[in-house]
Amino acid sequence: MQVEMSRRRFLQGGVAMSVVGGTTFSATNLFASHEESHGSVPTTITTKTSTGEAKEVPILCGMCVNKCAAFARVEDGVITKLNPNPYFPKSRNMLCPRGNAGIQTTYDPDRLKYPMIRIGKRGDGKYKRVTWDEAYDAIVNGTDKFKGLKQILDEEKDNRATVGYANGEGLSKEGFEVLIGQKMGTPNYVDEVSICLETAGGGFFSTIGTYPEIDFEHADYQIIAGANRAEAIITPDTMDMFKYTKGRGLKTICIDPRFTNTAAKSDKWLPINPGTDLAFVLALTWVVFKENLQNEKFMEKHGVGYEEYKQHILSHKYTPEWAEPICGIKAKEIYTIAREFMDAESPIYYPGRRSVFSPNDYQLRRAMAIFQALSGNMDKKGGYIFGNRGLLPAEYVKQPIYENTKERFDTEGIAFPTLKSGSWIVFRNMVLEGKNPYPVRAMLMRKHNPMMSVPNTTKTRAFLEKMDLNVVIDILPTDTAMLADVILPEASYLERMSPVKSYGFLEPSVVMRKAAIEPLFETKTPEVIFKELGEKLSKPLFEVSKKHDVALQELIKEKGEKVAFEEGGYNLAEPFEKPIEERNEEVITEVFGKKAWETINEKGVYYPHMEEYHKQLSPNDFQYYPKNKRKYTSRGDSLKIVCKNDSLTSGGIDAMPTWDDAWKFSVPKGEFRLITGRHAQFTQSGTQNNMMLRDLIPTNFVWINQREADKMGIKFGEKVEIKSDIGAIVLKAYPTEKIAPNQIFLLHGFGSESNGMEFAYGNGGNDATIIKDDIEPMYGASVMHSTNCKIRKV
Amino acid sequence: MARYGMALDYKNCINCKACEVACKEENGVELGAEKHRIWVGGNNPDGQWPLLDIASAAFMPSQCQHCEDAPCQEVCPTNATYYDENHVVRVDSDKCILCSYCMNACPYDARYVDDRTMTVDKCTFCSDTRLARGETTTACQNTCPTKVRTFGDLDDPNSEISELLRTRDHFSLKAHLGTNPKLFYLT
Ligand code: SF4
Ligand code: SF4
Ligand code: SF4
Numbered sequence: 006m007q008v009e010m011s012r013r014r015f016l017q018g019g020v021a022m023s024v025v026g027g028t029t030f031s032a033t034n035l036f037a038s039h040e041e042s043h044g045s046v047p048t049t050i051t052t053k054t055s056t057g058e059a060k061e062v063p064i065l066c067g068m069c070v071n072k073c074a075a076f077a078r079v080e081d082g083v084i085t086k087l088n089p090n091p092y093f094p095k096s097r098n099m100l101c102p103r104g105n106a107g108i109q110t111t112y113d114p115d116r117l118k119y120p121m122i123r124i125g126k127r128g129d130g131k132y133k134r135v136t137w138d139e140a141y142d143a144i145v146n147g148t149d150k151f152k153g154l155k156q157i158l159d160e161e162k163d164n165r166a167t168v169g170y171a172n173g174e175g176l177s178k179e180g181f182e183v184l185i186g187q188k189m190g191t192p193n194y195v196d197e198v199s200i201c202l203e204t205a206g207g208g209f210f211s212t213i214g215t216y217p218e219i220d221f222e223h224a225d226y227q228i229i230a231g232a233n234r235a236e237a238i239i240t241p242d243t244m245d246m247f248k249y250t251k252g253r254g255l256k257t258i259c260i261d262p263r264f265t266n267t268a269a270k271s272d273k274w275l276p277i278n279p280g281t282d283l284a285f286v287l288a289l290t291w292v293v294f295k296e297n298l299q300n301e302k303f304m305e306k307h308g309v310g311y312e313e314y315k316q317h318i319l320s321h322k323y324t325p326e327w328a329e330p331i332c333g334i335k336a337k338e339i340y341t342i343a344r345e346f347m348d349a350e351s352p353i354y355y356p357g358r359r360s361v362f363s364p365n366d367y368q369l370r371r372a373m374a375i376f377q378a379l380s381g382n383m384d385k386k387g388g389y390i391f392g393n394r395g396l397l398p399a400e401y402v403k404q405p406i407y408e409n410t411k412e413r414f415d416t417e418g419i420a421f422p423t424l425k426s427g428s429w430i431v432f433r434n435m436v437l438e439g440k441n442p443y444p445v446r447a448m449l450m451r452k453h454n455p456m457m458s459v460p461n462t463t464k465t466r467a468f469l470e471k472m473d474l475n476v477v478i479d480i481l482p483t484d485t486a487m488l489a490d491v492i493l494p495e496a497s498y499l500e501r502m503s504p505v506k507s508y509g510f511l512e513p514s515v516v517m518r519k520a521a522i523e524p525l526f527e528t529k530t531p532e533v534i535f536k537e538l539g540e541k542l543s544k545p546l547f548e549v550s551k552k553h554d555v556a557l558q559e560l561i562k563e564k565g566e567k568v569a570f571e572e573g574g575y576n577l578a579e580p581f582e583k584p585i586e587e588r589n590e591e592v593i594t595e596v597f598g599k600k601a602w603e604t605i606n607e608k609g610v611y612y613p614h615m616e617e618y619h620k621q622l623s624p625n626d627f628q629y630y631p632k633n634k635r636k637y638t639s640r641g642d643s644l645k646i647v648c649k650n651d652s653l654t655s656g657g658i659d660a661m662p663t664w665d666d667a668w669k670f671s672v673p674k675g676e677f678r679l680i681t682g683r684h685a686q687f688t689q690s691g692t693q694n695n696m697m698l699r700d701l702i703p704t705n706f707v708w709i710n711q712r713e714a715d716k717m718g719i720k721f722g723e724k725v726e727i728k729s730d731i732g733a734i735v736l737k738a739y740p741t742e743k744i745a746p747n748q749i750f751l752l753h754g755f756g757s758e759s760n761g762m763e764f765a766y767g768n769g770g771n772d773a774t775i776i777k778d779d780i781e782p783m784y785g786a787s788v789m790h791s792t793n794c795k796i797r798k799v
Numbered sequence: 800m801a802r803y804g805m806a807l808d809y810k811n812c813i814n815c816k817a818c819e820v821a822c823k824e825e826n827g828v829e830l831g832a833e834k835h836r837i838w839v840g841g842n843n844p845d846g847q848w849p850l851l852d853i854a855s856a857a858f859m860p861s862q863c864q865h866c867e868d869a870p871c872q873e874v875c876p877t878n879a880t881y882y883d884e885n886h887v888v889r890v891d892s893d894k895c896i897l898c899s900y901c902m903n904a905c906p907y908d909a910r911y912v913d914d915r916t917m918t919v920d921k922c923t924f925c926s927d928t929r930l931a932r933g934e935t936t937t938a939c940q941n942t943c944p945t946k947v948r949t950f951g952d953l954d955d956p957n958s959e960i961s962e963l964l965r966t967r968d969h970f971s972l973k974a975h976l977g978t979n980p981k982l983f984y985l986t
Contacts, residue, residue, distance in 0.1 A: 050830045051823050051824055051826075051827045051828060051829070051830060052824075052827055053825070053826055053827025053928060054825055054826075054827075054928045054929070054932075055928075056927075056928070056931045056932050085824075086824050086825055086938075087824070088938075088941060088942070089941060089942055097944075098941075099817070099942060099943060099944040099946075100817060100821070100942045101815055101817045101944055102815055102816045102817045102819070102820045104817070104942075105817055105820035105821045105824055105942060106820050106824075108824060235813035235814070235815070236813075236815075238815070238944065243813070243944055243945070244944045244945055244946075247811050247813055247945045248811055248945060248946070250810075251810045253810070264844060264848070264851050264856070266813055266814055266858075268851075268853065268856075269814075269841075269844070269853060269856040269857070269858070270813065271853065272853075273853075274851065274853060275849075276848065276849045333849075623959055624935065624936060624940070624949060624950075624951070624959050625940070625946040625948075625949060625959075626946070685813070685814075685815040685816070685817075686815070686816055696830060697820055697823065697824075697830065698820075700830060700831060700832045701816055701819075701820070701832070703832065710848060711847075712847070741843060742843065742844070742846065742847050742848045742851060743843065743844065743848065743851070744848065745848055745849070746848070
């Protein structure tokens with residue numbers, strides 16, 4: 006075998022570049038001064054671990070959504086290393102590159118360090134450092150530059166829905182939802198779901214009742230389509246899957262337009278035309294029915310509308326020959342894969358969570374789930390696992406009723422709008438187009454960067470500029486923070502304890518993140534911010550309700566103001582009154598007893614019988630639950646496979662997955678379809694200023710087919726402009742045969758325009774400025790792969 | 800006293816580079832894309848889209864091979880490069896004069912210059928960090944998501960690595976050079 010052994014980095018769209026060395030704790034602007042820290046900040050970027058005294062604090066990684074468990078090694082108040090925690094079944098004693106580089110996020114010289122309020126024009130970066138009280142006061146009462154919540158809500162007669170809010174994924178997200186949604190009373194919430202995996206969850210849930218876990222240990226065949234587990238790491242799938250690929254038990258068919266690292270680990274890679282996976286699954290299904298390969302007994306027992314689905318597939322003639330020109334995959338291959346799949350003992354059509362790529366994604370998920378069910382390999386060893394539910398009960402919140410608050414309105418073009426988190430794109434666009442039945446005047450945003458995460462940055466900017474008040478709670482001066490009127494600096498994940506979290510499925514457990522160090526600078530933990538903000542908002546906003554809310558006025562008449570305030574739940578800080586340490590102790594002790602609290606406090610993980618079940622099997626392997634204690638089967642007779650769902654037709658959605666030729670893939674001559682995806686060394690825009698990860702991915706290159714690049718005279722590293730209907734960015738080129746001639750690929754999360762982030766600023770391009778804001782019809786989730794671009798060398 | 804080596808189940812490797820970052824954080828390795836003690840090698844797949852040769856795109860973690868007969872040690876004029884008591888090839892930075900003979904002699908390109916100390920640096924098997932604290936894994940082994948790496952004592956017949964080398968086929972890199980590497984690639 007020929008393998009490049011040189012230390013020259015293997016190019017994955019990343020090249021070795023000379024890189025900033027040393028420390029850059031410059032004090033050039035308000036965002037970048039490192040003085041007056043409450044804790045210690047190391048003076049070198051990487052700190053060699055010592056042989057002396059150290060604390061080992063259990064933490065949960067916060068660099069992506071997986072929450073891997075780890076121990077922070079703390080020497081003399083400084084975190085010197087993060088090591089994997091071997092007790093958490095889900096993260097299997099590992100930390101990925103981002104997890105290891107988390108130290109650099111906490112000690113990022115560009116951290117938001119103290120509260121700030123805007124003193125210049127929006128977007129010009131002029132802020133004044135203030136105290137926390139002054140910042141809270143600005144949110145409530147405004148300044149001479151912007152209005153506060155009290156005035157806005159008074160002007161809007163206590164219609165709480167005029168305040169919108171947003172929060173990205175994370176352990177404290179629920180707290181913000183409680184404070185702003187349930188307690189302050191606005192329904193207008195948007196988060197990452199409608200720009201991420203909404204249809205994947207929805208499709209699987211409505212078809213088989215869960216988004217399943219996979220038992221890779223006992224599976225022997227998998228189709229992994231449009232998912233890239235070698236690079237888009239999901240625990241425990243990534244760790245489990247690649248132990249068995251490459252002729253070691255799990256035959257793997259990778260379907261992806263791009264040759265990914267997952268393709269490199271597969272037995273077969275078939276590049277498919279973007280957005281046509283549904284045709285591929287329908288053709289697989291046709292082969293199965295035509296040749297009678299399905300587990301008929303299983304489907305007769307569990308299928309809903311099963312016979313009709315069979316007829317539907319056969320009568321539509323979804324043959325491999327039909328699918329071949331649509332998908333760009335040979336009919337012969339489709340026959341082979343369908344037969345191999347049904348022939349396998351424990352085949353898996355990998356559910357593959359990822360963002361929504363095409364408008365048919367909801368139906369694609371339904372078709373995938375049904376195809377899996379045809380094998381009967383569901384709710385059993387080696388198959389889709391439903392397993393246990395989480396181990397913790399839900400919490401109850403006393404929620405005030407605001408009579409004048411209107412419902413959310415972001416429903417245009419959506420069959421089944423989700424009440425909780427709506428659709429970012431539809432919400433934003435309806436406001437911009439004046440289609441909102443009442444004004445939206447403020448956005449409160451925590452740990453969320455819509456300027457880079459929601460397609461069409463021009464519109465997001467216009468939307469945020471329309472607001473009377475923007476508040477951002479975050480750890481870095483993101484592009485979104487630069488449009489804020491008030492900025493509240495949060496403690497990073499290594500500086501805070503977070504609410505306990507429970508996981509279900511095969512090996513359930515409860516995990517807890519402790520604070521490795523005290524919050525640096527003047528930052529505060531989210532739960533403390535929620536409490537203080539709640540305290541500051543309660544009375545002034547109660548006054549607003551008193552003035553406008555007739556029902557409240559009556560309650561006050563009847564019970565008196567004090568009782569109405571207390572019983573009505575108007576004390577917004579109430580859910581946060583107890584410090585998080587106490588709340589966690591209470592929950593754990595109540596459900597599992599005192600000993601469990603001691604365990605989780607020390608180890609970061611708890612599950613019943615942990616002491617007995619947890620064993621180290623070898624230097625690399627742990628047992629979390631013995632096999633006979635894992636719940637491979639939990640649904641039994643109650644399992645339903647909803648092949649036909651008539652309730653969908655009320656929203657104009659097909660009751661059964663059906664192909665529409667409008668989804669055929671085509672690119673005008675001279676243009677390229679833009680596709681997106683992941684590498685393992687970054688998490689969206691959240692890691693763009695991380696110095697360690699920047700060494701691994703210095704910028705987002707644009708992948709362009711080698712022969713196309715040759716034709717255009719584009720060489721590696723040369724700058725090209727990528728232009729869509731809505732915008733243009735300039736990136737460095739990475740010519741490669743790993744992508745089709747009519748497609749280009751680039752990483753999301755680069756190209757920040759915030760000069761508060763020294764390393765991210767102006768590095769690469771922000772794909773949200775060129776990706777069109779198309780939505781899919783089910784939930785209004787954004788479709789990421791529908792944009793065509795022109796390319797030119799600059 | 801041990802004879803440390805490492806077995807790499809390289810087919811598990813997904814080229815995530817967690818090992819590289821863990822190494823840098825543990826050992827305080829200088830930042831910079833060229834400054835790394837360990838790395839993952841690989842190639843772009845042979846062929847043209849859509850026909851690409853998967854086998855040609857394997858990922859191969861690499862680093863100092865801790866050769867039993869180390870050319871780097873032979874050429875070092877100041878004895879800065881030496882074998883420690885556990886047969887780990889080490890560099891004494893106090894003695895290193897940056898003549899860079901070792902860098903040229905090493906067939907595995909395992910050495911680089913630390914610009915902070917202006918001396919040569921390379922993998923130490925975490926000898927002065929983790930092993931010195933009594934830990935039994937290296938940072939790269941411990942963090943690896945797919946558990947590619949097994950570090951251990953080749954002289955201990957009961958160690959996991961000895962067991963792996965007894966029961967699994969394996970090869971060394973550039974075996975024909977007679978350097979006798981202590982890194983073993985499991986097939
Ligand atoms: S996958 Fe990586 S970034 Fe995500 S939680 Fe785990 S270690 Fe952290
Ligand atoms: S951590 Fe493991 S899987 Fe990742 S690159 Fe290193 S050896 Fe490969
Ligand atoms: S790999 Fe290179 S640096 Fe390491 S022992 Fe061998 S010759 Fe020396």
